[in-house]
Amino acid sequence: MDPADLRATMPVTSEVAYLNTGASSPAPRPVVEAMTDWVEYHNFEAPAEAGIYPHAWDTYEAVRETIAGFLGTTPESIGLTGSTAEGISVIASSIDFEPGDVLVRTDLEHPAGILPFDRMADLHGLEVRTLETTNGRLDLDDLRDVVADARLLAMSSVSWSHGTRLPVEEVVEIAHEAGAQVLIDAVQSPGQRPVDLESWGADFVAGSGHKWLLGPWGAGFLYVAPDTIDSLTPRRIGYRGVEDPTGSPYEYKAGTARFELGTTSPAPHVGLATAIDLLESVGMQSVQARIERLTDRLKAGLGDRLISPRDYESGLVTFQAEAPEATVEALAEAGVVVRPLPFPPGAVRASVHAFNTVDDIDRLLEAL
Known part of the structure; x- marks a missing residue:
């Protein structure tokens, strides 16, 4: 599959220049x-064949393997x-915080990434430190100072405001040294x-499929490093998260699945796994290269209005507007x-x- 084939599976692209994937993507038809096929089989055929629960349980594990493979880790970590x-x-709720612990x-x-820790600060008396940045950039020396006595550092891999790619590997190394x-x-x-994810070296990574992965709402993932998981104390429990639901005493599963609870629909994750397959059929190197070419064109056309870095870092391109809300409304029209x-x-x-085109970019620039 090439990007043009991918675009052809997304009906919205024939209607508008959709340039809001960083908020939420439109899902391709497949x-x-x-998801529709899964729901229909689960309700119409599985009751008389595989069984409603076995079908769901097999699906959980299949999509876990797909997500893990795409992210360079093991299914047990997802x-x-x-x-x-x-x-x-x-x-946030599984860390045994103590009064005075420092969150950065x-x-x-x-x-x-803010609200869960504000809540933990209220509950446990945490000290929350906010590392100030400049134009979406971290100063690693400032980071060393602020994490020197920290319990946890919480940070994005790409800034949603500037589109800057943050140095995850270096940040993790500095934090771990502290x-x-x-x-x-x-x-x-x-x-x-x-x-x-393994090369990042982070203890925990959270994400979702409804943005760049082109998946539906309701399909997220959580990575916990194997050597870190026993440092957490789950506050919730359900039969999907234990080894034997009828056993006594209960025993949490060894991997990150211990945080899963009970009967949730696998359909969104089926959609996410399908979206991952589509992206892999295009090739992630090809996806990234196309995003880079298109963002270069957009940045050149924006000129002095550009807020994001001039050189490519991500597909997020932020620019200046006198009246942002009115500008967005006018562009929508x-x-x-x-x-x-x-x-x-x-x-x-x-x-x-990658599903965007030169015409999409030029349509935005012309409308501006």
Whole structure:
């Protein structure tokens, strides 16, 4: 499959220049069809054949393997969640925080990476430190200072405000040297560039499939490093997270599946697995190269309005507008879908994926 074939599976692309994947992507037809087929079989045929529960349980494991393979890790390290926010909340609530523990985050974080720890601060008396950045960039010396006595560092892999790619591997090394664990909000990375979670070295990684992975809402993932999982204390329990649901005493599963609870629909994750297969058929190197070419064109056309880095780092391109909300509304009327941002001031963001075209980019520039 090439990017043109991928685009042909997405009906919305014939209607508008859709440049808002960093918020949520439209799903390709095969993704929606795979979910529909799964639901129909599960309700119409599985009761008389595989069985409703065995069919679901086999599906959980199959999609776990697909997600793990795509992210360069093992199935045991992957838990199935509904969203990035759920994964972050699971980790936040499973750490045995003590009063005075230090949590460090950057000023680039999405509310999904802020609210769970604000709640933990209220509950446990944490000290929350916010590392200030400049134009979406971290100063690693400042990071060393602020994490020197930290319990946890929570950070995004790509800033949702500037589209900057943050140096995850270097950050993890610095935090670990200081004795801090690291949680990465990865929602803006998988699907637009190759990702190998093992090479990142983070203790925890949360993400979701409804952005660059082209999957549906409701299909997230949580990675926990094998040598870190026993440092967590799950606060929730369900029969999917234990070795023997009828055994006494209960025993949590060895891997990240211990955080899964009970009867949730596998359909969204079926859609995500199908979306991953589609992206792999295009090839992640090809996806990234196309995003780079298209963002280069957009950045050149934006000129001095550009807020994001001039050189390629991601498909997120933020630019200045006098009235962001009005600009986004006017662009929508012209058939171009982008979004305003709460920061930096006066910012509008376009998200460029491999299914986009030169015509999409030029349509945005002409409308501006």
